Amino acid sequence: MSGQAKGRIFPVVVISFFCVTILAGLFGTLLPSLNYLPVIGYTRISLSAWFDFFSYPGIQASFLVTVFSGITASVGVVSLAFLFITFSYGTALWKFFEKILSPVLSIPHAAFAVGFGFLIAPSGWFIRMVSPALTGFTIPPDWIILNDPAGVSLTIALVIKEFPFLIMVTMGALGQLDIKKTLLVGRALGYSKEQIWLKILIPRLYPHLRLSIFAVIAYSLSVVDMAIILGPSSPSSLSVLILKWFNDPDVSFKLLAAAGSLFLFVIVLLSILCVYFMERAVGVFLRPWITNGNRRCFLSPLKPIIFFMGCGTLFFTAVSSVILVIWSLTWQWRFPDFLPTTWTLTFWAKGLMSSFDPVMTTLFTGVASAFIGLLLAIGCLEHEVAAGKTKTRNYTGYLHYFLYLPLLVPQITFMAGIQFFLVIMKLDGYWISLMVSHLLFVLPYMFIALSATYLAFYERVTDQAMLLKRSYIIVLFRVKLPMLIKPILFSFAIGFSVSVAQYIPTMLVGAGRFSTITTEVVSIASGSDRRAIAVYALIQQFLPMVMYAFAIILPKILYYNRKGMQV
């Protein structure tokens, strides 16, 4: 290994960008939590914010509901994903999931949460479906289903929303394992497919999914937008409480918020550490089970349940969108009726007018961050390809770890810290800061989405092109990238949809000067008019869909007469 692979500027820029922002973010949260916030006149270091935090009324309940919903959702979704792949890999259902995954993933969390709430609320569609025929209800029951104090509805919604994400990551990782041959060998030794998955393939799959699972844990523990819409309200989960403190008119609450968000970070860190050690323990305990020769599959009875639950996540996602469409067109809808009695387009007309500015902000921020994300992702991948060809020193190994960093730290913890420094540097409230803060989350997802296909590109084609043209740039832009147009546009659409869904960065870095469709949805979601909320949620859902449609249709138009490009 001598020399360095070319294009190393890209990974270096990305790694430093991530390190600087996250370190700054954590440091910028640490200082206010220690009573240091000169902007509002606090300069004496002390632990008073921490004492205030731990003695805040109801903090214990907040802590418990955060940990309960976060951990239950993570454990639930990871087990469901592993069992689902065990039972469904290679079946028609799995192939269906492969097709349907991107549109499902593109639905922003907030929009889904709103629709989900419209389904399960006491006056929601599900109860309307069976009322009054089965229940006898003529007025909505006074059950606390939505915003339940234990966070059950939030937990279920988290599982539904994160399941497709884990499946997507799994699909990416499967390419690196020799699934077909392993199944063949295992079956020749007398094991059924399910047993081979449980005993051989999942233990091999796990290391590839580890970081994504950690990201799921971090997200579930610190989710804000979904928790505002579906989570308990008093006391609310920690992340929601922290955001409330940040936005409190009494600025001294910012110190409390800083302490709280650092505490949340510690919870996330401990949970991840816990899982890390559990991995080892499970490994030790399960090793004898793997080689004990047992060929019976004790989990087989679960198969229909797992199928049902896997399909259930899709069903809920789909019906959540349907109910949004219905509500957005409603004029009058009395309680036990299955459908509205009168319909209208009024709320669409109003909503489209009033959402114009937030939609434009969302569009510009999304397109800009996805475009920069794409440049950086391709740059890093080209570096990886070059390193693989020339066997030179490279930054690829580090990059994969650093890329996940923004997904492992609660957004609210380091975004608040970044705002601390932005205020000092007088950079807060600029659009460019907002866009860059989105980039932190856009880039990892784009990279994950693009890397597998990009690295699988048949490099002989570029080699051949290099012999003919002798210019790396020409070959890259005229041969390689056009051939990869599909995955590139897809990755762009994913980046865009991640940007659209951002709530915390917009709230904190935008300093209240920018509202996107997402911040609008969340802020009106607690309001009373379902019709207006539905319109906004649908607009939010619509934006990423447009980008996905674009990613599917554009290559077909550009290469309509090229059969080799239609695969």
Add this chain to the structure above:
Amino acid sequence: MSLELKNLSILKQGSTIFDPVNLVIKPGEITTIMGPSGCGKSTLLSAVSGNLDKIFSLKGSIRLSGQDMADLPMEKRNIGILFQDDLLFPHMDIGSNLAFAIKEKTSRAQRKTIIDNALKTAGLKGFEKRDPSSLSGGQKARISLLRSLLAKPSALLLDEPFSKLDQTLKAKIRRFVFSQIKKMNIPALLVTHDPMDCPEGGMILNLNKEKG
């Protein structure tokens, strides 16, 4: 305990891909199927193992110790396979790879003796804790065979098992494989395109399709 193929033919879109095969392989015998690539050798093997692709359909019968295999899934047929790739599980040590094959109702001590003995027969004593990727090609091939045999199969299929080994190694591994099959006293079906692979005195079947 013999493997019988009776009037076996495989159809793709309604037409057979080779002439019907009639074979009886007695325990301890190795029958070789030869033919150019694309003649359907591997397809025939996957039909016997129970892993036939859904685009094909099967006519005739496959019987092992008198039992019809047609409706049994691959894992219930008790037929072992040896591939050209060693396909050892890369995340397990050699001992675990072998233990994975041993059937249930064997105590831990028994399993250890079985593995020890197996490794000894292959001249790989003390390899339990080794990482599969640290082994040479020949060593992997031997472990791979041992693993297939520890599952106590009633028949063994060999899918070009020697084609990835270099010339000097080939003869050695071949002898080892054939002697183990004799010792286990099970019928074996070998697919290859190398005439050198055929065991002495074994039956050879050329797979072809009559034109017309």
